[in-house]
Amino acid sequence: MTQSIPVTNLDGDFKTRARHALDDAQLRNNFRTAMDGLMHKREQAFSDPQEREDLRDLGNRIRARALSQLPDLLDQLEQRLTANGVRVHWAETTEEANEIVHRLIEAQEGRQVVKGKSMVSEEMELNDYLAERDIECLESDLGEYTVQLDHEKPSHIIMPAIHKNARQVARLFQEKLGGELSDDIHELVGTGRQILRQKFMEADVGVSGVNFAVAETGTLVLVENEGNGRMSTTVPPVHIAVTGIEKVVANLRDVVPLLSLLTRSALGQPITTYINMISGPRKDDERDGPREVHLVLLDNGRSRAFADAQLRQTLNCIRCGACMNHCPVYTRVGGHTYGEVYPGPIGKILTPHLVGLDRVPDHPSASSLCGACGDVCPVKIPIPELLQRLREENVRHPEDSEAAVAGAGSRYSNREQLIWRGWQWLNTHPRIYRLFLWGVTRLRRLQPARLRPWTDYRSAPTPAARSLHEQARNHMRSKS
Amino acid sequence: MSARDGIMRRLRAGLEGSQPRPDEFDATLVTRTWRYDSTEARVERLTRLLEAVHTEVHRTTQGDWPQRLYEQLRTRGIPNLLFAPETPHGSQLSKAWEVNGSEIHLTPWDGPIEEWKETLFNDVSASLTGSVGGIAATGTLAIWPDRHEPRLMSLVPPLHIALLKASTIADNLYDLMQTQDWASGMPTNLLLVSGPSKTADIEQVLAYGAHGPKELITLILEDA
Numbered sequence: 001m002t003q004s005i006p007v008t009n010l011d012g013d014f015k016t017r018a019r020h021a022l023d024d025a026q027l028r029n030n031f032r033t034a035m036d037g038l039m040h041k042r043e044q045a046f047s048d049p050q051e052r053e054d055l056r057d058l059g060n061r062i063r064a065r066a067l068s069q070l071p072d073l074l075d076q077l078e079q080r081l082t083a084n085g086v087r088v089h090w091a092e093t094t095e096e097a098n099e100i101v102h103r104l105i106e107a108q109e110g111r112q113v114v115k116g117k118s119m120v121s122e123e124m125e126l127n128d129y130l131a132e133r134d135i136e137c138l139e140s141d142l143g144e145y146t147v148q149l150d151h152e153k154p155s156h157i158i159m160p161a162i163h164k165n166a167r168q169v170a171r172l173f174q175e176k177l178g179g180e181l182s183d184d185i186h187e188l189v190g191t192g193r194q195i196l197r198q199k200f201m202e203a204d205v206g207v208s209g210v211n212f213a214v215a216e217t218g219t220l221v222l223v224e225n226e227g228n229g230r231m232s233t234t235v236p237p238v239h240i241a242v243t244g245i246e247k248v249v250a251n252l253r254d255v256v257p258l259l260s261l262l263t264r265s266a267l268g269q270p271i272t273t274y275i276n277m278i279s280g281p282r283k284d285d286e287r288d289g290p291r292e293v294h295l296v297l298l299d300n301g302r303s304r305a306f307a308d309a310q311l312r313q314t315l316n317c318i319r320c321g322a323c324m325n326h327c328p329v330y331t332r333v334g335g336h337t338y339g340e341v342y343p344g345p346i347g348k349i350l351t352p353h354l355v356g357l358d359r360v361p362d363h364p365s366a367s368s369l370c371g372a373c374g375d376v377c378p379v380k381i382p383i384p385e386l387l388q389r390l391r392e393e394n395v396r397h398p399e400d401s402e403a404a405v406a407g408a409g410s411r412y413s414n415r416e417q418l419i420w421r422g423w424q425w426l427n428t429h430p431r432i433y434r435l436f437l438w439g440v441t442r443l444r445r446l447q448p449a450r451l452r453p454w455t456d457y458r459s460a461p462t463p464a465a466r467s468l469h470e471q472a473r474n475h476m477r478s479k480s
Numbered sequence: 481m482s483a484r485d486g487i488m489r490r491l492r493a494g495l496e497g498s499q500p501r502p503d504e505f506d507a508t509l510v511t512r513t514w515r516y517d518s519t520e521a522r523v524e525r526l527t528r529l530l531e532a533v534h535t536e537v538h539r540t541t542q543g544d545w546p547q548r549l550y551e552q553l554r555t556r557g558i559p560n561l562l563f564a565p566e567t568p569h570g571s572q573l574s575k576a577w578e579v580n581g582s583e584i585h586l587t588p589w590d591g592p593i594e595e596w597k598e599t600l601f602n603d604v605s606a607s608l609t610g611s612v613g614g615i616a617a618t619g620t621l622a623i624w625p626d627r628h629e630p631r632l633m634s635l636v637p638p639l640h641i642a643l644l645k646a647s648t649i650a651d652n653l654y655d656l657m658q659t660q661d662w663a664s665g666m667p668t669n670l671l672l673v674s675g676p677s678k679t680a681d682i683e684q685v686l687a688y689g690a691h692g693p694k695e696l697i698t699l700i701l702e703d704a
Contacts, residue, residue, distance in 0.1 A: 033683075034684055037684050038684075051509075051513050054509045058505070058506060061504050062505070064501055065500070065501040065503060065504075068498065068500045068501040069495075069500040069501075070491050070495070071492050071495070072500075074488070074491075075488075090482065090487060091483055092483045092486055142679045142681040142682070142690060143679075159680075160681070161681055164682075165683055166685070169682050185682050185685045185687055186687050189682070189689070192690075193689065193690060197601060197691065200601075201597055216663055217662075225677065225680070225690070226677055226690035226692075227635060227677035227690055227693075228690070230635050231635065231691050231692070234632055234635065235593075235597075237594075245487060250503070251663065252657060252662060252663045253507075253654065253658070253663070254505065256652075257509065257510050259653070260510065267680075270529065270617070270619070271615075271620055271672065271674050272674070273676070273677055273678055273692075274672070274674075274677075274692075275671070275672035276669070277666065277670040277671070278668070278669055279668055279669070281668065283668060285627045286626070286627045286630065287589060287591065288592070288630040288632050289668055289669060299486075303491050303494065306491055307493065307494035308494075309498075312494070
């Protein structure tokens with residue numbers, strides 16, 4: 001298999017990649033600058049804290065309500081879309097989804113595909129799948145296009161090329177596209193525009209994601225600034241939308257607060273340039289628009305996360321990226337360190353359901369649990385709480401049948417279990433506990449200076465000369 | 481078992497014993513912050529927000545707009561304008577320009593897109609469309625393409641001009657959607673447009689003219 005994508009430093013595990021990223025001053029600067037900018041813009045867009053909190057609450061209720069009737073809404077969505085002339089397909093796995101998309105393209109004898117930004121298609125690794133079958137699948141979002149040119153993956157779900165600065169993009173464009181070297185951003189955008197408009201015109205099929213799927217009306221809502229989403233879904237004769245099964249909302253009006261939360265949280269904009277609401281293919285008397293519209297609904301582990309009422313909250317996500325913008329870990333290590341499609345806090349709680357927790361066992365603990373992600377989440381996903389839950393899932397006994405996540409228990413260790421059991425025993429036997437405390441305080445000088453990995457970055461914790469209990473007892477005695 | 485059945489079975493099993501959550505949609509939360517007293521206030525707010533995203537806004541009237549448009553296009557040296565002759569504004573435009581001896585070529589959208597895709601992409605300099613309403617809160621135009629005024633008219637030409645009747649500007653998206661009862665019959669493609677196409681994908685620097693129009697002009701018809 002000619003896997004063309006994997007990137008710069010996707011080798012090794014999370015910690016190795018994190019170390020690489022931390023040593024890359026340019027990368028850290030690019031992220032720091034970008035995240036500071038995005039945080040500031042969000043803050044300005046929500047100038048009234050009360051309005052913001054009320055809206056977050058409403059957003060949470062709307063998503064929770066949609067999930068509480070998800071199968072019925074999916075039924076309704078399918079019926080409405082079908083009545084509107086859109087064909088609906090279902091896929092359990094990314095492999096199935098790729099096969100469906102490939103079959104639809106083959107039916108057109110399509111060779112050129114343009115794609116609007118879609119994280120689900122990244123999950124599917126659709127570009128590679130189609131490339132191996134001799135079909136060009138070109139990213140049309142400018143950031144995604146840049147990343148694809150460099151055989152990389154996006155490092156942020158909203159700003160895919162945020163890890164590069166203008167100079168780096170300029171050099172890439174010159175190397176891959178020829179022409180003069182210019183790091184003038186407007187010129188770079190102009191170059192992209194020229195190439196991609198030609199591609200929109202030639203494409204046989206357009207692929208896109210979906211931001212919200214409205215069950216009531218059978219409408220696919222796409223949110224964007226560049227117009228590449230509209231181009232991809234309107235110019236080619238066939239449009240294939242791919243999305244996760246959780247993206248459905250009940251009513252058209254539900255989209256109003258979610259849109260406002262999405263664009264303000266993501267970019268600090270009151271609204272994006274285009275809100276593209278697609279409810280059907282070209283009618284017989286219409287003169288443009290695709291003749292066929294397809295929707296591929298992908299599960300890929302979502303229904304398993306759904307089965308657990310706590311983990312289900314992960315599926316509230318509207319993919320704004322605010323959690324990564326505000327994450328002290330993400331800002332320092334960057335998106336590629338996570339090694340998976342969804343980086344940052346949302347990636348840490350979503351990825352285990354998509355690929356299995358055993359493939360990303362470091363994800364739940366790559367967090368200081370500072371809580372910023374949960375505080376800014378527009379639909380109030382309790383991300384820190386879910387991280388802690390996944391930490392527990394990580395150390396379950398591998399044969400525990402109660403495991404809620406695929407691949408749970410990969411960090412189970414007999415030694416750790418034994419230590420905790422010993423600790424429990426010690427703490428529930430007062431005489432032994434007191435003896436232990438006496439020993440630890442009297443023998444504190446014997447504490448080794450190096451306690452790895454703790455002492456790699458911190459000084460060793462020396463026990464106090466007297467325990468708190470002892471000090472309190474002495475204090476009370478001296479008072480009486 | 482089909483993929484659909486498998487997914488549905490798991491989802492239904494996950495919900496066993498639970499009730500759907502009640503619909504607690506509170507419309508005041510998406511409207512009360514976004515209220516404006518008068519048409520004038522709505523026009524002002526919409527203008528300010530559109531101008532903030534690189535859009536030119538001109539206030540004009542039902543009778544005058546073809547002339548205003550002509551002046552704008554002449555200033556820019558625009559050689560041709562794509563328009564929809566079957567719409568009321570399209571026919572008004574062609575009549576007005578004919579009387580005044582226009583030097584700008586009026587191009588109608590002729591036949592299905594497949595027949596003239598290259599011309600549309602390469603040769604059309606500007607386009608004129610109507611709109612079904614505006615949104616003061618966000619500085620937005622609602623565009624409802626149909627057989628006369630196809631979807632791509634507001635996307636492919638580098639300059640897009642949209643007409644907006646002042647009386648159709650709503651305070652916010654919720655009001656517009658409710659008063660026009662969108663949910664009871666959506667068109668194949670409904671668009672909210674807030675400025676010309678843009679990107680900030682490189683270093684977060686804002687650049688206009690990403691893939692769609694580089695410029696957007698809005699003509700507000702104050703007496704309509």
